[in-house]
Amino acid sequence: MSVERIPLAGVIGSPIAHSKSPLLHGHWLKTLGIKGHYIPMDVAPEDLENVLRTLPRMGFVGVNITVPHKEAAMRIADQVTDRATLIGAVNTLIFREDGKIHADNTDxxxxxxxxxxxxxxxxxxxxxxxxxxxxxxxxxxxxxxxxxxxxxxxxxxxxxxxxxxxxxxxxxxxxxxxxxxxxxxxxxxxxxxxxxxxxxxxxxxxxxxxxxxxxxxxxxxxxxxxxxxxxxxxxxxxxxxxxxxxxxLIHQAVPGFERWFGQRPVVDAATRAVLLR
Known part of the structure; x- marks a missing residue:
């Protein structure tokens, strides 16, 4: 019998406590009725690669990347989109089933x-x-x-x-x-x-x-x-x-959420209200 895995995603930065991303993704998970979690993670630069290689084995489907890791994560990724290469930084990682890290910039x-x-x-x-x-x-x-x-x-x-x-x-x-x-x-x-x-x-x-x-x-x-x-x-x-x-901030989060959790969230007044609370 196959056990359904709960998809995990999150945001990696340092510091990270101020991030509004967990509120935003949490709101979408709830309104769409998706069993999943989105977690803030404070990761030091020297630990970044180790953490990114370990997360997929823990059930993570992807993460957002914020300051100061946006350039370093691009170097660690196995595949980088053209637009992220042009910008020189990434903010969205997708952990693929073959273990490869796919990086994009949705800013x-x-x-x-x-x-x-x-x-x-x-x-x-x-x-x-x-x-x-x-x-x-x-x-x-x-x-x-x-x-x-x-x-x-x-x-x-x-x-x-x-x-x-x-x-x-x-x-x-x-x-x-x-x-x-x-x-x-x-x-x-x-x-x-x-x-x-x-x-x-x-x-x-x-x-x-x-x-x-x-x-x-x-x-x-x-x-x-x-x-x-x-x-x-x-x-x-x-x-x-x-x-x-x-x-x-809200719109840049849409492509990642859709790739990780399989549903496209709606950006509406209620979404904004959650972040302005």
């Missing part, structure tokens, strides 16, 4: 789906996008914006070298703007994205001048604590369409 997918759900009239081809920041999140955003059909991306980062490295990887549709000139690039932008941690609770404010924002431009912030950042507040006052960062 860009989550970013675009959040815009499509919360700004359905957004047209990527309407004009250039201005991106603040050049870290891992920015790479995922740039890849997905180019894929969606944005004609040109202007990128500005406090450390110019990181922005230049990003331009080198993504090619001629990306231009670098000095951080002191970041406000100027908003004047021609149809889409504006903050991928930095500036404006987050406990971090310095985003000091980029916003008077160049175009009325009707789409402005989004990956920061979701607070939900309404100064950038979003001021953009709204100037007649821009604004989308907060919480939806990206």
């Amino acid at each position: 860009g997918y989550g970013f675009i789906e959040n815009l499509r759900q919360n700004a359905p009239d957004w047209n990527p081809a309407a004009g250039p996008a201005a991106v603040l920041g050049a870290g891992g999140a920015a790479r995922a955003v740039v890849a997905s914006l180019l894929d969606a059909g944005v004609p040109e991306i202007l990128i500005s980062n406090r450390t110019r070298a990181r922005a230049e490295a990003l331009k080198q990887d993504f090619g001629t549709r990306v231009s670098v703007v000095e951080w002191v000139q970041a406000g100027n690039m908003l004047e021609q932008a149809a889409t504006v994205v903050n991928t930095t941690s500036l404006g987050m609770l406990g971090k310095p404010e985003l000091r980029v001048p916003l008077d160049g924002l175009q009325k009707g431009a789409l402005v989004t912030d990956l920061v979701y604590n607070p939900l309404q950042t100064r950038l979003l507040r001021e953009a709204e006052d100037m007649g821009c369409v604004t989308v907060d960062g919480l939806g990206m």
Whole structure:
């Protein structure tokens, strides 16, 4: 007689106690009536490979990967998707039945789906996008914006070298703007994205001048604590369409959940409410 195994998944980072992923996946498991569990795991960098090789033998079907392991997990994986390779980091691992670790990055997918759900009239081809920041999140955003059909991306980062490295990887549709000139690039932008941690609770404010924002431009912030950042507040006052960062966190989780547990979860008001409690 075959015994039904309860599928296990989780999120690996260090620290991990702040992660909202267990709440999110727990909500979906419950609403879909799936017998499964999603567990936060604090794993030190030197233990990562050992842990990833052991989890499948314990009934794990996959895990999310967060800071500081997103690059290291990519090197450990047996197979990496093209988009994750381009971004240079992974956030979703699938443990296959043959024992192989399949790695993907769903951040860009989550970013675009959040815009499509919360700004359905957004047209990527309407004009250039201005991106603040050049870290891992920015790479995922740039890849997905180019894929969606944005004609040109202007990128500005406090450390110019990181922005230049990003331009080198993504090619001629990306231009670098000095951080002191970041406000100027908003004047021609149809889409504006903050991928930095500036404006987050406990971090310095985003000091980029916003008077160049175009009325009707789409402005989004990956920061979701607070939900309404100064950038979003001021953009709204100037007649821009604004989308907060919480939806990206939710949407990026959908592909992993579907692969691990066999059902596609719905992103609705109840899902958001669970994370805002």
